[in-house]
Amino acid sequence: MGGAAPSATTGGFALIGNMVSHDETRSEDAPAQPPVRPTLKTIARLAGLGVTTVSRALHDAPDIGEETKARVRRLAESLGYQPNRAGVRLRTGRSHVIALVLATEAEELGINSQLIYGISEALSSSTYQLVVMLHDPSADPLGPVRNIVEAGAADGILFARIEPDDARVRFLTERGVPFATHGRTSMGIVHPYFDFDNEAYAESAVRRLASLGRRRLALVGPPPHLAYARHMATGFCRGISALGLEKVSVEGIDTDSPHERIQAEVQRLMQRADRPDGIVSGGAVAALSVTAGAEAAGLVLGSDFDVVVKESSDLFRKFRPAIETAREDFRAAGRWLAQAIVGRIEGTVDADTHFLDVPRIEVSETMEERMAAGGIR
């Protein structure tokens, strides 16, 4: 592990001295009595049965008597028996682990927490555990995915930030390892995925801006190497042509660009004669930078221009109600993905399961008021 580690004595940071003089706070009665965990053997001994019988009883096998099963179950319950994961894993080769591989790149305001909450929530009633790993996509494109497969570290893998032609999807399909993704490729490989319909989002965002009287629109989309960048661009262009609007191109920035870059580019754009009067943003953080840029150009949100954004928290409602939002629920996505991957592992879900989340632009209160008060500008 790199970086400064807590040292054995006081640590390399600005550490504070001992607060208590004793080494252990309470250690007078028992030095260490690790309460031995019950195993199948424990139960077998107590029930006067063979270990195999106990195992099969707990698995509700058909060749064990009903009364015996009940007795074994009661005993296991009262002892607080929990199967030893290592034993099961060693014997069956199944780890009961789901790996979530996260990119280390700039993150959109806690979407990964939400994803993790959803996955954990769905897994909490199962025997599966969630392990989280970091992936630096600038290094090996396969990254931890290859490692997980080669080390047999998980029964199934989840990941996001899918590319149109994704090396991980190809690799895992070849290896026959169960996986599910947030986002979809354009490779034609069948696998479970959850995706937000970014094409529909962008198109309805355009329609929304048009209904506000906006005619010249720009898109700040996701990084172009990601699959959903295309979807969003497609929807955006479709909306533009369907409504006969004008498209203003934005160059060199995406929703992952640093604040300063986005702000500067938008400011430059907004100072042009043919400046856009409506902007569709692919992400919440970028929308802030966009707004800051437009305001730096002397324009007023809701009067000189409008912004529609896709967000996962309800942050904008709190402080920028004039920005219209489409909500993407990452917690629900996490739940779905967890169930899909477990289903794939256990063979109860088809490979072609997928879910396309339909976006709905939420009209903000302020906007409602605006329209009630004065109609569309």
Added chain:
Amino acid sequence: MGGAAPSATTGGFALIGNMVSHDETRSEDAPAQPPVRPTLKTIARLAGLGVTTVSRALHDAPDIGEETKARVRRLAESLGYQPNRAGVRLRTGRSHVIALVLATEAEELGINSQLIYGISEALSSSTYQLVVMLHDPSADPLGPVRNIVEAGAADGILFARIEPDDARVRFLTERGVPFATHGRTSMGIVHPYFDFDNEAYAESAVRRLASLGRRRLALVGPPPHLAYARHMATGFCRGISALGLEKVSVEGIDTDSPHERIQAEVQRLMQRADRPDGIVSGGAVAALSVTAGAEAAGLVLGSDFDVVVKESSDLFRKFRPAIETAREDFRAAGRWLAQAIVGRIEGTVDADTHFLDVPRIEVSETMEERMAAGGIR
């Protein structure tokens, strides 16, 4: 697993039909050739050595010849040998798992992602894996912590949202299970922790507001059951009395309260004759609600009142530069905690290791400009 699961055929959601007609995209050549993972036995056979020797060679045991070690290592390397976690775990009783227990409560803008990134980052070069579990604190206060211990699911446990008298800290100390926390109790039990100095934060926030000419201050602190609520209150009061300022009490809300509640309470407060002119917020999301409430009362940020906030992202710099911030780095906290818990497990770090993160209020550009332009109002 509760909730709607992806069904075996097409799923219970708004699913879309098959995109590809074939069952598997490529399965013409080999039906399934799971490339058998090498074990110690594989290496032993190839090297003409005993399994024990290979194991000891890879562990760099002193009683193995240097040349043999080198040979074994080369062989292991070339085969891509990775020790089987289940075998190791079964034999040694060590899971090489660190559990992170997260509360399901309202989260401050992705701090848990940052924590997870930090932990994963630090663990990525070790043999430890991070598993994440959810904890509903309204249910069993011990929650998954007890489960982890009873199931032997992890070698060490990390958690946050510490209470002054924390049942989990007591339980784990009694059981002798290694753990480390983000936040500290007031129980006098010695254990590793990382904490942000919220007392110092609140005091310097007060000083900052005073230097802006603010005289009547209010605190919107964390939920009172959490340990750091006391720290923050202490620092706040200390600052107030040291500078001879006035304290305006805020009733019934904390940083976890819903937006509407905070906004309404702050609005009410700001309409009183003895309204505060400076507010210290314990969290970024709450600060938005606070500002919204004050603005709803017709007041102007930076002119009628100022806000100082503790945040973990640099969100405020992007859209509310007039709000002063102290940065709390959760990713660094995660790194520290990971190293501390591994150190505890392996016995290389003392139980009293801890780190108190010193807060620094970052003076925003706008504020600098404000002061350069007109001095303190």
Added chain:
DNA sequence: TAAGGCTACTGTAACGTTACAGGAAAGAAT
């Protein structure tokens, strides 16, 4: 009465690893 077929249970082996108790070979000391 014997053969066949159930029902309900059991022992053995193996998954991959490491602790432990050895032990052979070679050199050093007596």
Added chain:
DNA sequence: ATTCTTTCCTGTAACGTTACAGTAGCCTTA
């Protein structure tokens, strides 16, 4: 020539689980 040391390696057993091949006892069926 014998004993002791040191060096380097090995076999066995065990962790907890489950697949598999059995088996004892009993009840049918011919």
